[in-house]
Amino acid sequence: MPRNDAQFNLERRALIAAGATGLLGMAGAAALSQPAGAAAPGKTGPGAGADVRPEDFGAVGDGRHDDTSAWQAAIATGRVVAPRPGATYIIGASLQPQAKQPLLIRGAGIHGNAASTLKAAPGFRGYLLKPSGSYDIRGIRLAGNGREGCHLIGSDEVGGAGFAILDTVMLQSADTFINFGTAWEHPLGLSYDRIYGQHFRTAGIVVGGVEGAARNGESAWRFGLIVMTNGGGDGGGRVPAQGVEVRRNFAAGSDLVTWSGAGAGEAAPLFGWVVLRSKDGKTGWAVPPNWGDALCRDTRFVASKQPGEDWTYAVMRQTVGVCLHRGKAVAAGVIQAEYCGIGVLLISVAGFDIQTIYSESRDRAPNPFPNLAAVMVKGASYGSIGATWVEAIGYGVITDERANVEVRALHGNALRWALRASTAATDKGANAMQTGSRGIPTPYRQLARPPK
Structure with missing residues (x-):
């Protein structure tokens, strides 16, 4: 819950003001005025008031040379960084602006030969782009190395962004794509649109971590078109636990499944x-x-x-497409x-409205994709979910006892259960919905006890 005291108001206003100053300065104003994916305007070079290219500081961009220092120098100017169309820059350490300085990147787009790419070096671990304050990143590809601990955008440090914009960004092959932990806050004005991610080990987008309270209020988050997938090849999403053992009891109604945890060199899974x-x-x-x-x-x-049943078990790292924590007034399109x-x-x-969700999974042997x-919806959450298509997955929607959710329309194919709520206040017995193609009439209200 937000603190209703003078210190809270002063902290939040200061954080927002710092973000607005960074984004709406000379370079930030130029970035905000351009259409998504367009090249940054103005003469390039290190002169005052101009956008800069990494090549101005020695970058090669051939996909072989390490361009970390050149990119860091370009970002340190505080101006819009405009990478060369078609270039691939190898990055071996986190790129981070100075304290409270905005991170402003404007590429030429994410498709074809004109796309600019930042690519993590084979041994990279950390955050490829690590904001120190407000950020505005558009029209660029970010590629990881598929390793544990490789994150593309985010921070695990204490910080916050007065304003945050990601638009027309392609994300590939990382542990997580966008990952802002509990200590990082987005107090006002987050906007993500046209974000495409493929092949992640743990998560696509994480905003606010998974637990812990915020120091300030966080509100006005908008998501446009978001696509996060582990489909297409074996690029991620299936990380088995180690040491799985099953003690089967054919006569009784249970099996005991145990496992030792993560593999050597791997952190405990976030989810x-x-x-x-x-x-x-x-x-x-x-x-x-x-x-x-x-x-x-x-x-x-x-x-x-049931007594007499014989099952084969697998234990997998839980994965999440999009995880949002603590925000208020949150809207999403698709x-x-x-x-x-x-x-x-x-x-x-608190106060979310998601217009359309599409989610599916598929069988894979011997290590299936995680499937839940x-x-x-967890915690003191409330809001509405519009048209939802679910295919080949366990549940359509799960809520815990503190959540209050309206599901306006849900259709599923090869769906084992439609809705589940951990509360006696749920109506219509939705758990009885079985495998097959099913729809829930509009509107369908899943009622839960209001937060205390």
Whole structure:
């Protein structure tokens, strides 16, 4: 909850003012006035008031030479950085502006030979672009190395952005694409649009971490078109736990599944683990029916079953397409999240309206994709979800007992359960919906106890 005291108001106003000053200065005003994906205007070079290119500071951009120092020098000017169309810059360390300085990047777009690319070096770990304050990043590709700990945009440090803009950005092959932890805040004016991500190990977009309170209020977040997928090849999204063992009890109604955790050199998963099972070990992977709505960070689970059933189990790192935490007045147009355990995860988000969601998953043997829900809503969250298409995934929508959600229309194919709420106040017995193509009449209200 926001603090209603003078210190809170002073901190929040100072943070917003700092962001506005950075974005709406000489370079920021030029960036904000241009259409998405367009090249930055003006003469390039290190002269006063001009946009700069990394080549002005020695960058090569041939996809082989390390251009980290040239990019860092360009960013340190505080002006709009305009990468050369068609260039690929190898980056070996986090690119970070000076304290409270805006991060302003304007590429020529993300398609074809004109696209500019920042590419993480093979051994890179950290945040490729690490803002220190407000940021406005448009028309560029960011490519990771697919390794644990490789993040493309974000920060795990204490900080905040008065204004934050990402527009027309392609993100590829990383642990997470956009990852701002609990200590980083977006107090006012976040706008992400035309963000495309493919092949992540843990998450596509994380704003606000997954737990912990904010120091200031955070509000007015807008998302336009967001696509996060692990489809197309084996580029991410399937990281099995180590040391999985199953103690089967054919006569009783349960199996005990245990695992040792992450592999050597891997951190504990941000969203925990998910237990899946299949009759034949190849198809029909789904969570057991007693799998709860919590993010499981334990290393054991007792799976319910009917006596005599024989299951094959897998334990996978939980993955999330889009995770939003703590925001107020949050609007989204279209979110497509594919081949991940949870498509959209909302935690303590007050006043959200998501117009359209598309989420699907698929069987893969022997390591399936994580598979739990298209949407999970947790904490003191309330809002509405519009037209939703869900295919080959466990649940359509899961809420916990503190959430209050309106689902206006949901249609599913190969969907095992439609809606699940951890509260006795849910109406219509939606858990009874079984596998197959099903729709929920409009409007469908899933009622939950209001937050206390």
